[in-house]
Amino acid sequence: MKLYTNIRLSFMMFLEFFVWSSWYVTMGTFLGANLQASDSDISLAFSTQSLGAIVAPFVVGLIADRYFHAQRILGVIHLIGAGLMFFMYNSTDFSGFFPVLLGYMILFMPTLALVNSISFNQMKDPAKEFSVIRVWGTIGWITAGLLISFFAWDSQAGMEEGLLRNTWLMASVLSLVLGVYSFTLPKTPPQAKSADKTSFAEIIGLDALALLKDRNFAIFFISSILICIPLAFYYQNVSPFLTEIGVENSTGKIALGQVSEVLFMLALPIFFSRFGLKKTLIVAMLAWAVRYLFFAFGDANDGVWMLLVGIFLHGVCYDFFFVSGQIYTDSHAGAKFKSSAQGLITLATYGVGMLIGFWAAGLISNYYSDSEGNHIWGSIWLIPSGISVLVLLFFTLLFKEEKTALPK
Template sequence: MPFNTKFRLSLMMFLEFFIWSSWFVTLGTFLGSNLLAKDQEISLAFSTQSFGAIIAPFIVGMIADRYFHAQRILGVIHLIGAGLMYFLYTSTDFSGFFPILLIYMILFMPTLALVNSISFNQMKDPAKEFSKIRVWGTIGWVVAGLLISFLSWDSAEGLKEGLLRNTWLMAAVSSLALGLFSFALPHTPPQARSVEGFKLSEVLGLDALGMLKHKNYAVFFVSSILICIPLAFYYQNTSPFLTEIGLPNSTGKMAMGQVSEVVFMLALPIFFIRFGIKKTLIVAMLAWAVRYLLFAYGDGNEGVWMLLLGIALHGVCYDFFFVSGQIYTDAHAGAKYKSSAQGLITLATYGVGMLIGFWAAGMISNFYVLESGAHIWKSIWLIPSGISVLVLLLFMALFKKEQINSSQ
């Protein structure tokens, strides 16, 4: 791949995830401190990601893939997104904030598929080339978090002054930059120029439902949905939790999770080949349980090491379960249902699973709140830890040892 193309794709990935990280990590803290939102309102805001994930296949499969160049629709979405981000920056209450965020996430979630499509279209060997491009997205996510903490927007003083609202302005500016830059990206024409042969079931991944006839895959599929319930607790509660207990530079420290994601992404192929799919998934689910135990018993003083270790486990939690799960799904799908299968597992996890998780996290957080507004975090974190253990036991009992060939 020419250097110029590689540079453009890497910058695209950097900006894509920089935009997302600019506001998503601190969303719960922003809503609680700036808009005085309740826990259930915060969970509703995070649920916009799930609604976006459910609707995304319609936009990508029915519009982007058939009528427009991918880089052009990416540019238009991010230009619109810049305007929506600015409106969120000016929001003063949750009732005006939520519908704008919902519209934004319905538009944003399809861009995650679009940046992949643009990248794959320029590659001769995606298995070797894609990770070198995609890693810049993780770097973008980390840089945004470090920048927020460097500017002290998430500090106690910054929260008092309402500086966290600046994250939306930062997201608006970077979204505008990517929107304009997208029109300079490599051309990625639509995969189909008509609706002939269009199947809604294929767009939504429903054609791959036949894979559930395989007992092992059915166990994995159900486990994937269930494990996304505790995952939602991490996304929704970690920033408010670290801020409430007084941990300084919490957003920058949370970026350690993405750093570990890069490290364990490199370790995954070795572990996967040596120990197989079952042990890899077991290690991942065990890491979920341990992470939340560390959060439950850690604190901002002598126990801060427990919090940092829990954050650092993100690489094991995410890579060993979701990335290995994508490989496992691809192996079972076969050539005919590869795209449909990935669409189905994404719809089930980021759509259905996390939607349930965000709702549960909001209900439980609201239950364990004191009159002062402080939370009983130990009780809150023990619940997703327990859920993770139950999912682990279910998986270990029902999933049989299996050898897979990811190239089949």
């Protein structure tokens, strides 16, 4: 791949994840502080990601793969998204905010597959070239978080002045930039002919359900759904948690989780090759349990190191489980179900698993809070820690070790 094309695709990835990070990390804090949303409302807002993930296969499978160039769809979505973001920037109550957010996420989630499709279409050796492009998405995510803390929008003073609202304006501007920029990206024509017959089951990956006949894969599949329940607690609660207990520059500190993603992504091939799939997944699930224990007993003073370690463990939690899981799924599916299996896992985890997780996180956060909205965070974080331990035991006892090779 030419250097110029590499730079163009890297900038696309940077903008894609910058836009997402601009509002997603701090949304829970924003909704509570600016729109006086309840924990149930915040849970409902985060669940739009899962609903978007469920709809995404239809957009990509039915439209992008058959009728229109991927870069043009990406551009149109982000231009519309810029307008929706600006509307949310001006929102004054949750009832007006939520329908717009739902519409935005139904549009946005398919773009995660579209940027990958645009990238893969330009590559001769995706196994070697894609990681160099994709890492710029993580850099974009980190940059947005650092800027929010640099401008002190997430500080106590900033929230009292309503400055956290500016995250939506920043996302709107960058979405507009990405929308225009997308039309300059390399052409990515539809790969399937519109006349081709593809079943509904194939489009959303349900034909890959045949893989569940294998006991080991079924155990992994169930574990993947269950581990997304504690994952949802992190995405939904970490920003309100740090802000409420008085941690300054909390969004910048949360970005340490993405820094660790980069580091542990580099360590994964070594660990995976040496210890195998089962031990890698066990370490990931153990890291989930430990991080929430650190959150439960840490504080903004002498115990702040526990919070930072918990955030930094995000790389182990995410890379060691989800990336390893994608490798396992790819090797287990074979040529017939390769694409369908990945679609099924995404639908099950980001769709079903996290939808349950966001709902549970809202109920538990509401249960452990007082009439003024203050939370008993220690009790809240012990719940996902306990769930992680139960999933760990389920997987460890029932999953049998098998050899899984890393893609060359």
